[in-house]
Amino acid sequence: xxxxxxxxxxxxxxxxxxxxxxxxxxxxxxxxxxxxxxxxxxxxxxxxxxxxxxxxxxxxxxxxxxxxxxxxxxxxxxxxxxxxxxxxxxxxxxxxxxxxxxxxxxxxxxxxxxxxxxxxxxxxxxxxxxxxxxxxxxxxxxxxxxxxxxxxxxxxxxxxxxxxxxxxxxxxxxxxxxxxxxxxxxxxxxxxxxxxxxxxxxxxxxxxxxxxxxxxxxxxxxxxxxxxxxxxxxxxxxxxxxxxxxxxxxxxxxxxxxxxxxxxxxxxxxxxxxxxxxxxxxxxxxxxxxxxxxxxxxxxxxxxxxxxxxxxxxxxx
Numbered sequence: 313x314x315x316x317x318x319x320x321x322x323x324x325x326x327x328x329x330x331x332x333x334x335x336x337x338x339x340x341x342x343x344x345x346x347x348x349x350x351x352x353x354x355x356x357x358x359x360x361x362x363x364x365x366x367x368x369x370x371x372x373x374x375x376x377x378x379x380x381x382x383x384x385x386x387x388x389x390x391x392x393x394x395x396x397x398x399x400x401x402x403x404x405x406x407x408x409x410x411x412x413x414x415x416x417x418x419x420x421x422x423x424x425x426x427x428x429x430x431x432x433x434x435x436x437x438x439x440x441x442x443x444x445x446x447x448x449x450x451x452x453x454x455x456x457x458x459x460x461x462x463x464x465x466x467x468x469x470x471x472x473x474x475x476x477x478x479x480x481x482x483x484x485x486x487x488x489x490x491x492x493x494x495x496x497x498x499x500x501x502x503x504x505x506x507x508x509x510x511x512x513x514x515x516x517x518x519x520x521x522x523x524x525x526x527x528x529x530x531x532x533x534x535x536x537x538x539x540x541x542x543x544x545x546x547x548x549x550x551x552x553x554x555x556x557x558x559x560x561x562x563x564x565x566x567x568x569x570x571x572x573x574x575x576x577x578x579x580x581x582x583x584x585x586x587x588x589x590x591x592x593x594x595x596x597x598x599x600x601x602x603x604x605x606x607x608x609x610x611x612x613x614x615x616x617x618x619x620x621x622x623x624x625x626x627x628x629x
Contacts, residue, residue: 314579315525315528316346316525316528316529316576316577316579317576317577317578317579319516319517319525320342320576320577322371322516323342323368323371323372323516323517324338324342326367326370326371326513326514326516327364327367327368327371327513329367329512329513330363330367330498330508330509330512330513331360331363331364331367332360332487332491332494332495332498333487333488333491334359334360334364334484334487336482336483336484336594337353337361337364337482337484338364340480340482340591340594341364341368341454341456341482342573342577343480343570343573343574343577343591344454344479344480344570345452345454345522345526346525346526346529346573346576346577347479347526347529347566347569347570347572347573348452348526348569349478349479349480349566349569349570350435350454350455350456350457350477350478350479351454351455351456351457351478351479351480351481351482352420352457352458352459352470352475352478352480352481352482352598353456353457353458353459353481353482353483353484354458354459354460354461354481354482354483354484355458355460355461355483355484355485356460356461356486357460359484359486359487360495361416361418361456361458361484362378362416362418363505365378365414365416365456366505366509367509367513368414369413369414370509370510370513370515371513371514371515371516371517372413372414372515372516372517372518372519372522373515373517373518373519373522374413374414374452374519374522375412375413375414375450376412376413376414376416377409377410377411377412377414377415377416378409378415378416378418379409379410379415379416379417379418380418380419381417381418381419381420381421381422381423381427382422382423383422383423383424385422385423385424385427386426386427387426387427387429387430388408389408389427390408390409390410390427390430390431391408391410391430391434391440391442392405392406392407392408392410392411392440392442392447393405393406393408393442394406394442394443403443405442405445405447407440407447408440410431410434410440410449411440411447411449411450412449412450413450413451413452413453413454413519414454414456415453415454415455415456416456416458417431417455417456417457417458418458419458419459419460420457420458420459420470421459421460421469421470428470428474429474431455431457432474432477434449435453435455435477436477438451438453450519451519451523452519452522452523452526457478472557472599472601475598475599476560476562476563476598476599478598479566479569479570479595480566480570480591480594480595481594481597481598482594525576528576529569529572529573529576530569530572531581532571532572532573532575532576532580532581532582532583533581533582533583534568534571534572534582534583535582535583535627537627538571538583538584538585538588538627539568540627541585541588541624541626541627542564542567542568542571542588543564544624544625545567545588545592545596545620545621545624546558546559546561546563546564546567546596548620548623548624549563549596549599549600549617549620552600552616552620553603554602554603554605554606554611554616555600555601555602555603555606555616556601556602556603556604557600557601558599558600559596559599559600560599562599563595563596563599566595567588567591567592567595567596568583570587570591570595571583571587571588571591572587574587574590574591575587585626585627589621592617592621593614593617593618596613596617597613597614597617600613600616600617601613602616
């Protein structure tokens, strides 16, 4: 797994040339990418999410797309629709903005449920079906959906069943004082961002090489004892007193796939409990729901998950 370890380090270095800090966002996104999942990002505006995805696309040699979700956005606005060709007197499919490889779905909770459903179906099936014809989206395909936790007016919350489709929910907070000072120095020069991306960020891989690396991650060994550890964590969320709803089996799959990717990033061909613990909160926080009593007491899902994980015996072999 040394080639993947080196690739991860090179990607992180290149992205870091323009995007400062936010280690959880970088690690979580790359883990989801190599594990074949998608990411929901909860953050306030202005923290550089679009810059991050553009820098990542340049580094990976992948196409980048962005959709600003609004209340009047229709499913056909993202999937594409048939258009009439006057010359041939027939309808032909015009692909929508979802036909890319890295898709930033900005403020996804501002669009209605049917638009959510259209995107989530593509995330699951990796294809768009229009008039009975399926159109494959290019691979690799990673969706980074964002939502603003501070503003709820004019939003449509994603139901639990749809949240479960995201491998991780990442929380992006304000940068530290030193990081913000570096951002001010780096991005106040009024140099065209496209020019900086071309000149400063190098491409370190291709989509084909990336898919090969993703298949290698799937070969990382997960011992039966670690499978049992993951299973105990997921099942414990269903009986934890502070949770009204626990995690589904899909949460266990996400933890296993993510642990494999993290092990590969460390150059190991086997996963360890630390890999599971490191990614447990992003993989579980959106799959559990606090009881009314726990919310009134001011408890958070992250705090309860940390307590739960500490109570699970860690395998030693």
